[in-house]
Amino acid sequence: MLLNKDTDLSLTIIKQFQTFLFEKYGYDFRDYALSSFKRRVEHLLFFFKSGSVNDLIRKIDANPSLAEQAVKEITVNTTEMFRDPSFWRKMRDEVLSQFVSSPVIRIWHAACSSGEEVYSMCIILQEMGLLDKARIFASDINSEVLANAKSGVYPIRSLDTTKSNFDRLGTSGKLENYYKVSSDQTTIKYNESLIKNVNFRKHNLVSEEGFSKFDIVLCRNVMIYFNFDLQDRVMDTISNSLFKGGFLAIGSKETIVWCSTAKDFQPLSVEEKIYKKIV
Numbered sequence: 122m123l124l125n126k127d128t129d130l131s132l133t134i135i136k137q138f139q140t141f142l143f144e145k146y147g148y149d150f151r152d153y154a155l156s157s158f159k160r161r162v163e164h165l166l167f168f169f170k171s172g173s174v175n176d177l178i179r180k181i182d183a184n185p186s187l188a189e190q191a192v193k194e195i196t197v198n199t200t201e202m203f204r205d206p207s208f209w210r211k212m213r214d215e216v217l218s219q220f221v222s223s224p225v226i227r228i229w230h231a232a233c234s235s236g237e238e239v240y241s242m243c244i245i246l247q248e249m250g251l252l253d254k255a256r257i258f259a260s261d262i263n264s265e266v267l268a269n270a271k272s273g274v275y276p277i278r279s280l281d282t283t284k285s286n287f288d289r290l291g292t293s294g295k296l297e298n299y300y301k302v303s304s305d306q307t308t309i310k311y312n313e314s315l316i317k318n319v320n321f322r323k324h325n326l327v328s329e330e331g332f333s334k335f336d337i338v339l340c341r342n343v344m345i346y347f348n349f350d351l352q353d354r355v356m357d358t359i360s361n362s363l364f365k366g367g368f369l370a371i372g373s374k375e376t377i378v379w380c381s382t383a384k385d386f387q388p389l390s391v392e393e394k395i396y397k398k399i400v
């Protein structure tokens with residue numbers, strides 16, 4: 122689609138759109154990294170068949186239900202089961218293994234998207250005999266992906282990647298024990314028992330405080346969309362949500378070195394981006 126003159130997506134137009142979403146609906150994207158946010162707005166224009174950002178604002182202004190839809194299209198929800206298998210091996214062998222004798226393991230999946238990260242964790246915990254004592258919160262800004270996460274239903278075409286990632290974990294367990302294929306063979310559904318100790322909740326990392334203390338926080342592949350200032354603020358929330366001795370996992374392309382809380386952490390694995398909170 123050809124964009125109108127007012128949609129060369131100048132900084133002013135982008136800022137105008139961010140201000141509109143914040144002032145009208147409370148969604149604060151003002152400190153998201155500019156280049157990726159700009160690409161998402163381009164996508165949004167296409168998605169809503171809008172020729173200009175002003176037209177987009179008019180549409181969303183007139184129909185509040187479009188705001189939630191816009192948030193879904195602005196945020197990148199890409200995820201997969203056992204994403205980065207070497208990360209999950211490290212998580213299992215060097216983090217979760219430390220909790221074998223603990224009475225409880227409190228875990229927060231911050232920005233869990235459609236839940237694949239959560240099911241991956243639950244399957245590994247089950248394989249280790251630790252699932253019963255896990256208390257898990259899984260949150261995201263987007264209620265649609267959270268509903269998907271709760272349902273545990275995923276397209277069958279995702280299975281190839283899931284199986285290959287699972288094989289790379291080097292476990293004797295069988296993935297087939299954890300899901301059922303639908304009668305029309307189009308989807309799979311993970312066993313509900315896997316998420317019996319999971320509490321899914323809508324939570325905005327930008328505008329809300331943490332809500333509890335955890336032994337492990339996974340906040341993977343979301344801070345990459347934030348500018349440094351926002352990464353710093355979100356890391357503050359996360360650090361405050363971790364017990365001393367707790368573990369933080371971030372995405373493979375992310376870093377906490379810029380953040381003022383970096384001094385509170387020491388790396389457990391530089392390659393897999395897992396840190397231990399030391400204060």
Ligand SMILES: C[S@@+](CC[C@H](N)C(=O)[O-])C[C@H]1O[C@@H](n2cnc3c(N)ncnc32)[C@H](O)[C@@H]1O
Nearest residue numbers: 196197199200232234262325326327341342343
């Ligand atoms: C790329 S996915 C990452 C999913 C998963 N953690 C992983 O690594 O595979 C990023 C998720 O962050 C969520 N997100 C973006 N901004 C957020 C915010 N301010 N608060 C909470 N979640 C947010 C998006 O809705 C999306 O589901």
